[in-house]
Amino acid sequence: MVRYLYHNRLATDIAGLKMKTPVTTASGTFGFGLEFTDFLDLEKVGAVTVKxxxxxxxxxxxxxxxxxxxxxxxxxxxxENPGSDYFLKETLPKLRKYKVPIVVNIDASSPEEYGELAAKLDVKGVDAVEINVSCPNIKDGGLVFGTNAKSMAQVVREVKKNTSKVVITKLSPNVTSITEMAKAAEDAGTDALSLINTLIGMKIDVHRQRPVLGNVTGGLxxxxxxxxxxxMCYEVAQAVRVPIIGMGGIMCAEDAVEFFLAGxxxxxxxxxxxxxPAIAETISLGILEYMDQHNIKKLQDMIGLALPERQ
Amino acid sequence: MTKYVEEARVIGQRVLNRATKQIDLIAPRIAAEAVPGQFVNVQVSRRTAPLLRRPLGIAWVDKQHGAISLIYRIIGDATKILADVCSGDVISVVGPLGHGFDCSAKHPLLVGGGTGLAPLLYLAESMEEEGIRPDVLMGGRTADDLFWKDEYVNLVERMGLTTDDGSLGTRGTVMAELPLMLQRLHYDCVYVCGPAPMMKAVSAAVTEAGIKCQVSLERYMACGLGACLSCSCQGVGKRIKVCQDGPVFWAGEVTEW
Structure with a gap:
């Protein structure tokens, strides 16, 4: 591992998952990472979260x-994905050649199946699993568990029981109270939280007078x-102790900084x-520039600065 | 093949018909590697709306000067913005993307409609450079849609034209001309790019005539890199990504049009 990448100023730790930079990739937007190697150095990303x-x-x-x-x-x-067997046999060996933490986003249709999948992925090369209880686009999993605190807690417990890896729970914004869900995941033993997944929305074609998307609704x-x-990050940071991976529409370093300030x-x-396609690398450099401008030595010094107790 | 993000300088735009324009860009790394059938993903604005890039087929490459040309229809917000881009402006272009045509045919026929005729134009040019002049069959709604004939005229042997209203060439779709051309002219491969109903009908007729057929599919896509799976569809016994495994496929590989 390149120890002093970004002069060690961007190092962060998500429940034992050590990263050289806090900039990771959101599941479903970065394929398996290998699709992006023409554009950036995967080892300069904090962690690759796969599809x-x-x-x-x-x-x-x-x-x-x-x-x-x-x-x-x-x-x-x-x-859509090629399944866990394919991932373990074909994708992981290629991805493991890069010195970057690998987070596998997992989805299933029952708490037991989440557990089974977590156990199967409890192998060398996988550094963390991210429980997807927030995908709005499937009928038999995901969001079914992510909008009910009890079912979500059950999923988190099953996964924790079946893996030695860091467990991250990805929260859905499509709930009445995100802090309640965050607390439920924390109580069930999640090591970290990631938020937010997409917001459910839809678009109607006014000329054809019907929904545009094949599934009618989609994730915004x-x-x-x-x-x-x-x-939501700001609220959750005040409600739980576990570390948060913030996401939602980050396009540049200043956008990223908002999330750090929110906890x-x-x-x-x-x-x-x-x-x-090179943005994940570009943003790390932009964060360093922001830190220089604001006399911030280390990333850790700015986490939560905008929270009420720090104001 | 390596893909690049290039900050491409616009060297000209040209009006082709009421809703179609050609944009010429200096993008040397893309120009050096692009083959017929590949596409680029174009960012028309640095703002967040429109947010996503727009995939456009490569219509012409000047390897010597590092230039590429794209032909696009002005249909939505993004292409309206692209239509207003001026010479000297710089736009971000990702490419070359996808897999191109198998160009090994000795006696090829190209069949296209709309902007599907853009990648076929680059194919015709590269075939002509190799000393093979293909035939082309193009369809449109009206004569105005067939401005393409002027682009192709110096590159092809025979040209078949059809319009829905009969204002130019044979009245009807390309299917009004295709069977007779296939029967008489002994092609060894037919290359199709156009609206889905055209590609479906043409590939069925060509396959039935026992001739090889390649199609270039169009799908809504976000990344163009095989990551977002927006353009994924069902192939024979496996999922296929139009952006990465295609956009060019053998007709027999496609089950969803």
Whole structure:
């Protein structure tokens, strides 16, 4: 591992997951990372969070899967992925050649299946699992667990029981109280939280007079959701002790800084990867520049600065 | 093949018909590697709206001067902004993306409609450079849609034209001309790019005639790199990504049009 990358000023720690920079990639927006090696050095990213993985392969949703919206986009990919066997056999060996922590986003249709998948991924080369209880685009998993505190806690306990890796729970914004969900995940033993997943939305084609997306509704992402994400991060940071990976519409270093000030220990870049495939590397350099301008020595010194107790 | 993000300087735009323009860009690294059938993902604005890049097929490459040309229809906010870009402006272009055509045909026919005729134009040019003049069959709604004939005229042997309203060439779709051309002219490969119904009908007829057929698919996509899976569809026994595994496929590999 390149020890002094970014002069060690950006180092961060998510429940034992040590990262050289707090800039990670959001699941589903960075493929398996290997698609981006022409544009950036994977080892200069904090962690690569790979595409949502299920026990068996999934074909995803039919029809149009993506549509642009004002300063954002809706997607209803529906967790298409080649399945856990393929990931372990074909993808992980290639990805392991890079010295970068690997986080696998997992999704299943029952707490037991989440446990089974976590156990299967409890192998060398995988550094953490991110529990996806917030995918809005499938009927038999994801959000079903992410909108009910009890079911979510059950999933978190099953995963914790079945893995030695760092467990991150990815929260959905499509709930009445995000702090209640965050606390439930913490009480169930999650090591860290990531937030937010996409907001459910839809677009109607006014000329054809019907929904644009094949799945009717989709997950809204991009800069249009950033204020919601920052607010939720700010609230959750005051409600829990576990570290937070903040995400939602981060397009540049200043956007990332908002999340640190709101209490996040790391951030993830999502939709921006589609616009600029080198952005995950660029943002780390931008954060350093911001720190120089504001006389901040280490990333840790600015985490939570905007929270009420620090004002 | 390496993909690049290039800050490309615009060297000109040209009006082709009421809703179609050609933009010429200096993008030397993309120009050096691009093959016919590949595309680029163009950022029309540095603002957050429109947010996503727009995928456009490469219509022409000047390797000597490091230039590429794209032909696009002005249909939405993003292409309206692109239409207003001026010479000297710099736009960000990612490419070259996807896999191109298998160019090994000795007696090829190109069949296209709309902006599908853009990647076929680059194909015709590169074939002509190799001393093979393809035939082309193009369809449009009206004569105005077939401005393409002037772009192709110096590159091809025979040109078939069809319009829905009969204002130019044969009345009807390309299917009004295709069967007779296939029967008489003994092609060894047909290359198709156009609206989905055209590609479906043409590839069925070509396959039935026992001739090899390549199609270039179009899908909504976000990244163009195989990461977002917006353009993924069902192939034969496996999932295929239009941006990465395509956009060019053998007709037999495609099950969803």
């Amino acid at each position: 949502g993985t299920t026990l068996a392969p999934r074909a995803g949703n039919k029809g149009q899967r993506v549509v642009e919206t004002p300063s954002g986009m809706l997607n209803c990919v529906g967790l 992402s991009g800069p249009c959701i950033r204020p919601v994400a920052v607010r 996040a220990s790391a951030i993830a870049v999502g939709t921006a990867n589609f616009v600029d």
